[in-house]
Amino acid sequence: MDYQSIIDKYYPDDNALRYILMTHSTLVKERAVRICDARPQLAIDRRFVEEAAMLHDIGIFRCHAPGIHCFGTESYLLHGRIGAEILRGEGYPRHARVCERHTGAGLTVKDIIEQQLPLPHQDFLPETIEEKLICYADKFYSKTHPEREKTYEQAEQSLAKFGSEGVERFRKWKTLFE
Numbered sequence: 001m002d003y004q005s006i007i008d009k010y011y012p013d014d015n016a017l018r019y020i021l022m023t024h025s026t027l028v029k030e031r032a033v034r035i036c037d038a039r040p041q042l043a044i045d046r047r048f049v050e051e052a053a054m055l056h057d058i059g060i061f062r063c064h065a066p067g068i069h070c071f072g073t074e075s076y077l078l079h080g081r082i083g084a085e086i087l088r089g090e091g092y093p094r095h096a097r098v099c100e101r102h103t104g105a106g107l108t109v110k111d112i113i114e115q116q117l118p119l120p121h122q123d124f125l126p127e128t129i130e131e132k133l134i135c136y137a138d139k140f141y142s143k144t145h146p147e148r149e150k151t152y153e154q155a156e157q158s159l160a161k162f163g164s165e166g167v168e169r170f171r172k173w174k175t176l177f178e
Contacts, residue, residue, distance in 0.1 A: 017068070021143075025054045027146070027149070035137065053098075053134050057079060059083030064076065080103050087099060106125035106169060108123050109122055152174065
């Protein structure tokens with residue numbers, strides 16, 4: 001798979017949004033790959049992690065988030081679902097799962113209903129080791145400050161808005177990956 005050709009297809013212009021996407025995705029990929037290399041006993045599919053980390057936010061261009069140069073019409077919360085649709089359409093269902101499962105530390109149907117989120121009433125939780133790793137690595141980087149790495153404490157704090165269950169998952173992942 002050539003992830004760069006997919007990025008180029010949906011982000012053809014050299015502009016601020018592409019810069020944000022590429023910077024953020026590259027940092028997530030680098031952190032995830034470092035963890036892969038440091039934890040060979042986990043038997044993580046390194047190549048897949050590289051590809052999926054670079055594509056996990058492919059759907060942001062269709063969302064409305066002017067602060068990060070996204071001028072689409074959809075709620076930003078839907079960027080994972082949008083990205084999953086794009087990647088399934090491109091023939092990459094495994095990569096699509098990473099897109100739709102990386103919001104927060106994953107979302108449960110309970111989270112979606114209680115918070116009245118504009119998502120289908122189903123669980124969107126990372127299940128495979130690769131899905132968990134990319135979701136974990138993603139929490140250390142925001143797109144509003146794409147070059148700034150969050151501390152573990154800052155990453156955990158940013159998850160609190162999605163509920164305590166996500167924070168607990170994140171803590172378990174820290175034990176697994178760090």
